Amino acid sequence: MLIRHKKASDVASHEITPKDVYVNRRRFMQASGLIAGSIALGALPSAAAVLPAKGQKFADVKKGYSKLGDTDSLSPPEAIYSYNNYYEFGSSKEDPAKNAGPFKPLPWTIKVDGLCNKPGTISFEDFIKPHALEERVYRMRCVEAWSMVIPWNGISLGEVIKRFEPQGSAKYVRFETVVRPEEMVGQRDRHNLPWPYIEGLRLDEAANPLAILAIGIYGDPLLNQNGAPIRLVTPWKYGFKGVKSIVRMSFVEEQPKNTWQVMNPGEYGFYSNVNPEVDHPRWSQASERRIGGSGGGLRGLIAPRQETLMFNGYAEEVAQLYAGMDLKKFY
Ligand code: MTE
Numbered sequence: 001m002l003i004r005h006k007k008a009s010d011v012a013s014h015e016i017t018p019k020d021v022y023v024n025r026r027r028f029m030q031a032s033g034l035i036a037g038s039i040a041l042g043a044l045p046s047a048a049a050v051l052p053a054k055g056q057k058f059a060d061v062k063k064g065y066s067k068l069g070d071t072d073s074l075s076p077p078e079a080i081y082s083y084n085n086y087y088e089f090g091s092s093k094e095d096p097a098k099n100a101g102p103f104k105p106l107p108w109t110i111k112v113d114g115l116c117n118k119p120g121t122i123s124f125e126d127f128i129k130p131h132a133l134e135e136r137v138y139r140m141r142c143v144e145a146w147s148m149v150i151p152w153n154g155i156s157l158g159e160v161i162k163r164f165e166p167q168g169s170a171k172y173v174r175f176e177t178v179v180r181p182e183e184m185v186g187q188r189d190r191h192n193l194p195w196p197y198i199e200g201l202r203l204d205e206a207a208n209p210l211a212i213l214a215i216g217i218y219g220d221p222l223l224n225q226n227g228a229p230i231r232l233v234t235p236w237k238y239g240f241k242g243v244k245s246i247v248r249m250s251f252v253e254e255q256p257k258n259t260w261q262v263m264n265p266g267e268y269g270f271y272s273n274v275n276p277e278v279d280h281p282r283w284s285q286a287s288e289r290r291i292g293g294s295g296g297g298l299r300g301l302i303a304p305r306q307e308t309l310m311f312n313g314y315a316e317e318v319a320q321l322y323a324g325m326d327l328k329k330f331y
Helices: 021-025 077-082 095-099 124-128 157-163 259-263 315-322
Strands: 062-066 109-114 120-123 134-141 146-156 172-177 198-202 212-217 231-233 246-252 287-290 305-307
Touching (some): 077 146, 109 124, 134 212, 134 231, 146 157, 198 259
Parallel strands (some): 062 134, 109 246
Antiparallel strands (some): 109 120, 287 305
């Protein structure tokens, strides 16, 4: 099996190549012991306290988890902003950046319901307020065999879940993207996906310290095309699990049917963990193209293929969640 375990000592700090102020300001911390969910968060400023005004960067972002290999330098911002999948804005990679302008991510509310003791409909600001904002530098591996390395700013999903007190019968958490056909041109296309876009996680997956709800990227609030104002990031799973612009989070007993599974159950499953040994029916998952990677550019000049890692390189952190499951099976 292609599992490449990296020790903390293997992890290099990454000086970032692209343009930004960000690049000069930041160095990436080494991984050891820095799974931020396990760090006492009480003394940190809350995420709402550091929400920037338009055009400003986030203040006081705590360094979170970053575990990257030798070939992983941060993807250039222009790649992250202009090569997207967000079918609500159209199905080609350029559509979201082109069409997401009229979308209004604020004001925003999130409904939390289902099998929990503290349901409610909560404003975006109150939703994030109790939580510390962290920077997490993660690989993102799309099921279409391309990848990027993205510096997210976000809050721990596990901490969010605790706050709503799921009941014993809750086994999964289900997420829903907003439906606003008047602002989302792809939702007006009858031949597109069924809406709302749905995703789900088993509750113990959602509680894993790697799982975050991102509200920022590169130190700025999320761009519309990246899922503003709040989206899921689970770096050990294929990118489609990262449901964008979340308006509803429900605690449920039954495994939710996610959008891509409904669309094509022969090709997409619920768990969808990155696995180089289980090919997509139409292509190999053993390797990936790093978009904007070193030696490559955004389009046309894409970096050479690189090996895909089991659980996208996060096996140490998440493999125990799937003990007893046959990893060669398509889920
Ligand atoms: N969420 C919604 N609501 N709609 C989508 O079409 N696409 C998914 C995921 N989340 C998608 C979505 C896919 S296939 C990927 S690879 C990632 O978002 C891409 O995230 P990015 O555009 O920020 O790179």
